[in-house]
Amino acid sequence: MSVAPAISRDAMIVVVGAGLAGLSAASCLLQAGFQHVKILEANEQVGGRVCTTKPFTENIIELGANWIHGQKGNPLFRIAKEHHLLSEDSSETSRDYFFKDGGKHLSVNLADQVVSLFKKLITKASDEELGRKYRDMNLGDYLDLSFAESPLAMSEDGPRIFEWCKRSECSDEAASSLFEVSASQISDYIDLDGDFFNSLGSRGYQAILDVLLKDVPSEIILTSKPVKRIQWDLNKISLGTKSRERSHPIKIICENEESFEADHVLVTVSLGVLKQHAGAMFEPALPKSKMDAIERLGFGTVDKIFLCFSERFWPEDCAGIQLVWDEGPEDKAVYGSQTEEDGWKKTWICGFDTVARHPTVLCGWITGREALHMETLQDSEVGNTCVKLLRSFTGWSVPDVSQVLISRWGHDPWVFGSYSFIPKGVNGVRRQKALAAALPLQNCLSRKPLQVLFAGEATHVNFYTTTHGAYLSGIREAQRLINHYSDKALCP
Numbered sequence: 055m056s057v058a059p060a061i062s063r064d065a066m067i068v069v070v071g072a073g074l075a076g077l078s079a080a081s082c083l084l085q086a087g088f089q090h091v092k093i094l095e096a097n098e099q100v101g102g103r104v105c106t107t108k109p110f111t112e113n114i115i116e117l118g119a120n121w122i123h124g125q126k127g128n129p130l131f132r133i134a135k136e137h138h139l140l141s142e143d144s145s146e147t148s149r150d151y152f153f154k155d156g157g158k159h160l161s162v163n164l165a166d167q168v169v170s171l172f173k174k175l176i177t178k179a180s181d182e183e184l185g186r187k188y189r190d191m192n193l194g195d196y197l198d199l200s201f202a203e204s205p206l207a208m209s210e211d212g213p214r215i216f217e218w219c220k221r222s223e224c225s226d227e228a229a230s231s232l233f234e235v236s237a238s239q240i241s242d243y244i245d246l247d248g249d250f251f252n253s254l255g256s257r258g259y260q261a262i263l264d265v266l267l268k269d270v271p272s273e274i275i276l277t278s279k280p281v282k283r284i285q286w287d288l289n290k291i292s293l294g295t296k297s298r299e300r301s302h303p304i305k306i307i308c309e310n311e312e313s314f315e316a317d318h319v320l321v322t323v324s325l326g327v328l329k330q331h332a333g334a335m336f337e338p339a340l341p342k343s344k345m346d347a348i349e350r351l352g353f354g355t356v357d358k359i360f361l362c363f364s365e366r367f368w369p370e371d372c373a374g375i376q377l378v379w380d381e382g383p384e385d386k387a388v389y390g391s392q393t394e395e396d397g398w399k400k401t402w403i404c405g406f407d408t409v410a411r412h413p414t415v416l417c418g419w420i421t422g423r424e425a426l427h428m429e430t431l432q433d434s435e436v437g438n439t440c441v442k443l444l445r446s447f448t449g450w451s452v453p454d455v456s457q458v459l460i461s462r463w464g465h466d467p468w469v470f471g472s473y474s475f476i477p478k479g480v481n482g483v484r485r486q487k488a489l490a491a492a493l494p495l496q497n498c499l500s501r502k503p504l505q506v507l508f509a510g511e512a513t514h515v516n517f518y519t520t521t522h523g524a525y526l527s528g529i530r531e532a533q534r535l536i537n538h539y540s541d542k543a544l545c546p
């Protein structure tokens with residue numbers, strides 16, 4: 055990393071949000087020699103969508119991010135490895151159990167074949183540009199057409215298992231349905247080499263945050279400070295009306311009316327928060343290209359439902375209990391006929407996974423509109439419904455649940471969702487670049503450059519949705535400022 059010259063030491067920089075993007079940016083700026091960096095975080099604690107808790111025992115549960123995706127070139131994998139934070143457990147002998155409603159166990163062999171075909175089709179869409187036939191399609195239609203060409207489509211349960219695969223993929227895409235996701239553009243997302251699912255050890259993702267926090271003094275992080283307005287370009291506004299130029303072009307105002315002046319503000323709030331508040335948050339308003347990007351990029355909800363039982367009722371080699379519905383929401387006809395109200399009732403969960411270090415806990419996954427509806431229900435109602443589903447699908451003797459813990463990312467006022475995706479018909483790279491662009495857009499002599507910068511997972515064209523995408527976006531924007539001051543120092 056290049057060290058910024060002395061000129062940067064006086065620059066006042068405010069980072070909004072202390073998730074991975076905000077923390078990596080602050081840490082990078084401090085290491086480069088910037089002395090006036092502050093982080094304003096709305097929540098009582100830092101981490102954002104990294105949220106390690108201990109609700110049941112002394113062992114951790116991750117309500118947000120769980121895995122580090124990919125190894126080679128992944129800075130978080132490198133940090134985890136260097137600090138010995140990776141899990142040493144591996145449960146390679148365990149496997150998923152697939153059930154149809156009514157307690158019928160599905161053939162492991164058939165499930166393996168369908169899952170493997172599904173993975174191949176997704177890899178095809180991710181690795182190469184899709185042929186003309188599929189390019190403008192949504193991901194659901196592309197998968198359906200491709201699957202129809204396979205003999206597995208003729209088997210009795212193949213199509214149902216394929217639909218389960220699609221539903222499960224919705225969790226990765228954070229979408230209500232794959233019929234809403236672009237098919238061709240999942241190739242812009244880059245899978246880093248090495249295992250895709252790398253688990254952290256007993257301190258979970260919190261341990262990664264702790265490493266970053268070592269470089270960020272606690273006194274510069276101000277928690278419980280929700281920002282409500284960012285006034286920028288104040289020099290321009292005051293020019294002509296007052297003879298004296300303001301020394302700082304930006305004023306950041308919190309909900310409690312406390313305010314902070316700055317030369318640069320780095321906004322790392324989620325795309326969900328921008329969708330809700332960007333219209334009122336910025337003064338002057340954000341340019342049209344930025345507002346269009348905020349509107350058109352997708353930001354969906356994925357939630358986890360943790361069920362804690364008094365004893366384990368599943369076999370020891372079980373990695374997950376997967377529910378294969380007769381008629382699910384990824385069936386085109388069902389998708390087309392569903393209203394938002396009734397969707398969740400029949401088809402809201404695609405499976406329950408076992409949870410590391412918690413031998414009697416299962417984690418259910420729910421996405422999209424169904425997740426948003428589930429979030430409005432009482433924990434006990436959700437827990438009881440899950441137990442009914444487990445009983446009717448497995449036919450096993452399932453005890454009542456003793457504790458329930460649910461994430462509610464869609465209604466979290468500091469996130470409003472889980473992560474971003476590229477909807478069908480949207481040019482993802484173009485919109486992500488517009489989202490990441492610093493303001494003012496043109497380097498006009500009368501306006502101070504790089505006043506408002508943007509980072510966060512949704513601004514990364516190749517690693518959006520991920521923790522490493524968030525981390526790298528923070529470094530990108532810190533580096534932009536470092537370069538800015540380095541270039542300045544070079545000019546006479």
Ligand SMILES: Cc1cc2nc3c(=O)[nH]c(=O)nc-3n(C[C@H](O)[C@H](O)[C@H](O)COP(=O)(O)OP(=O)(O)OC[C@H]3O[C@@H](n4cnc5c(N)ncnc54)[C@H](O)[C@@H]3O)c2cc1C
Binds near residue numbers: 071072073117510
């Ligand atoms: C359920 C779930 C599972 C996931 N699983 C994985 C996984 O296994 N692997 C993976 O790589 N990724 C995963 N992710 C995604 C990953 O967690 C995120 O991409 C990443 O943490 C985003 O970091 P960020 O800094 O961009 O945003 P955030 O973490 O959202 O940080 C933004 C911060 O801004 C704060 N903020 C918001 N509004 C304001 C305001 N007005 N004023 C001040 N502060 C504000 C927020 O409180 C927050 O702390 C998962 C996410 C979820 C929700």
